[in-house]
Amino acid sequence: MRRSSTIGSGMKRVRGCTGTILFGLCAAALAVSSVHAQLNQPVSASVIPRDRLLEPDALNHELQSNPHGSLILQVGSKVLFDQAHIHGAEYAGPGSRPRGIAALRSRVANLPRGQAIVLYCGCCPWDRCPNIGSAWQLLQQMGFTNVKVLHIANNFGSDWVSRGYRAESTH
Amino acid sequence: MLAGLFAGAGPGVAQDAMGRTSLVGLRAPDIARADLRGAPVSLAALRGKVVLLNFWATWCAPCRVEMPRFVAWQKQYGVDGLQIVSVSIDDSEPPARALVERMHLDYPVVMGDAKLGERYGGVLGVPVTFLIDRRGVIRARIDGETDLGALQGKIEAMLAAH
Numbered sequence: 016m017r018r019s020s021t022i023g024s025g026m027k028r029v030r031g032c033t034g035t036i037l038f039g040l041c042a043a044a045l046a047v048s049s050v051h052a053q054l055n056q057p058v059s060a061s062v063i064p065r066d067r068l069l070e071p072d073a074l075n076h077e078l079q080s081n082p083h084g085s086l087i088l089q090v091g092s093k094v095l096f097d098q099a100h101i102h103g104a105e106y107a108g109p110g111s112r113p114r115g116i117a118a119l120r121s122r123v124a125n126l127p128r129g130q131a132i133v134l135y136c137g138c139c140p141w142d143r144c145p146n147i148g149s150a151w152q153l154l155q156q157m158g159f160t161n162v163k164v165l166h167i168a169n170n171f172g173s174d175w176v177s178r179g180y181r182a183e184s185t186h
Numbered sequence: 187m188l189a190g191l192f193a194g195a196g197p198g199v200a201q202d203a204m205g206r207t208s209l210v211g212l213r214a215p216d217i218a219r220a221d222l223r224g225a226p227v228s229l230a231a232l233r234g235k236v237v238l239l240n241f242w243a244t245w246c247a248p249c250r251v252e253m254p255r256f257v258a259w260q261k262q263y264g265v266d267g268l269q270i271v272s273v274s275i276d277d278s279e280p281p282a283r284a285l286v287e288r289m290h291l292d293y294p295v296v297m298g299d300a301k302l303g304e305r306y307g308g309v310l311g312v313p314v315t316f317l318i319d320r321r322g323v324i325r326a327r328i329d330g331e332t333d334l335g336a337l338q339g340k341i342e343a344m345l346a347a348h
Contacts, residue, residue: 057245092243094275095310097300109277111245138246139311140330145245169330170311185300 057111058148060141060164067151068166069133075180078102084131085163090119090150091136097185099176101135101165110136110146110153119150120157128158135164137171208307210327214239214318215305217271221294222283229322232269236344237318240272241298241309244281248331249313253289255334259341260293266345267320273298275312319344 069077077084082103089096090108100106107122109115123132132154136146147164154162167174176182209215214237218228229237240256242249260270270293274282279297286295303309306316307327317326317340326340 057247092245092275092312093277094298094300094303098303098308099310109245137311138243139248139313143247143331145247172308172310173329176308176310184304 057145058152060144060148062148063151063164067163069163070166071174071178071180074101074133074165075175075178078181085133086123086126086130087133087135088119088122088150089136090115090134091138091144091146095138095171099171099182099184101175102181102183104135108136108146108150110148110150115146116149116153119153123154123157123159126159129161130159132159132162133165134162135167135171137165137167137174139170141166141168208327209316209324212324213322214316214324215302217273217296217302219296221296222279222286223294225294227271227294227296229271229318232271233322234320235267235269236320236341237316238268238270238341239316239318240270241275241303241306241312241314242272243275243312244285245276246312250285250289251331252313252315252334253291255338256293257289257291259338263341263345268341268345269293271296273302275299275303275309317341317344319347 078101087101087104088107089100089104090110092109093106096104096106096108105122107115107119110119123130126132134147134150134154136144136150138144138146144167151162151164214229216228216230217239218226218230221227229239238256238259240249240252242253244250256270256272259268272291272293272295274295275298276282282295282297285291298309306314311329313330313332315328315332315337316324317328319325325344328337
């Protein structure tokens, strides 16, 4: 009797674990698909909380004192990235397209969830940006806890390069 | 190269108020490539016309706001010598083609790239619009969403000047 009750409780634990795993997989799939579904409608930059925004002068100052502190990801246009991007930044976009979201997800998938990450775009004025909101949402849904977003009010040229902040091109 | 893009440009090259390399007053760098319909486009071949050269992308909402006006201007002022040429900086052709068809853009649309952006002083945000006079000299560069009424006035003035 004791043996059968042990087996029975063991089976319950297996079912419980399987259920937990399945639940986790479903939740992850739902998170990713919800970002994809939203890509038909651009996600506004207004979804990003104000306390997660970083102004250009603040990031520039941070990079001068600690150039390798954060992983910096540009999630906008590759053509713009190739012309000029923040020194040390990587391209992981565009956030407005499924393939861009997939590229971002792939880049960060194996990172510790506490990794310091800075996202930016700069394709067009902040309140019209089609890329940054969905990129932010993805990282939130993936469980990243230390993400900031560079607030580019106008565009990358005006708000970063023209101010003489450190930038580089791809070639 | 970035120094040439936006700051510390060499002698004879103007800088605008933001310290960017400005091509205003200089001959427009030539663009010679096929448009999305396969027809050849050459800025050099458009000497004698006033050219509105517009850099855009399908994901750029302000760019899409301007397009119907550009279509209307091409119809209205084409007979007076206006030619609109637009450059998509999308990463691939299919979305650009789809938008061209959807918005009935009946002026040449070519695909741009980083090198073309650099030759035009850096296109680090869209839309960017250049007005080029009949001698091929850039007379204005407009960054971002613009006052379309004011832009129309500039076009009319350039068309009237021979």
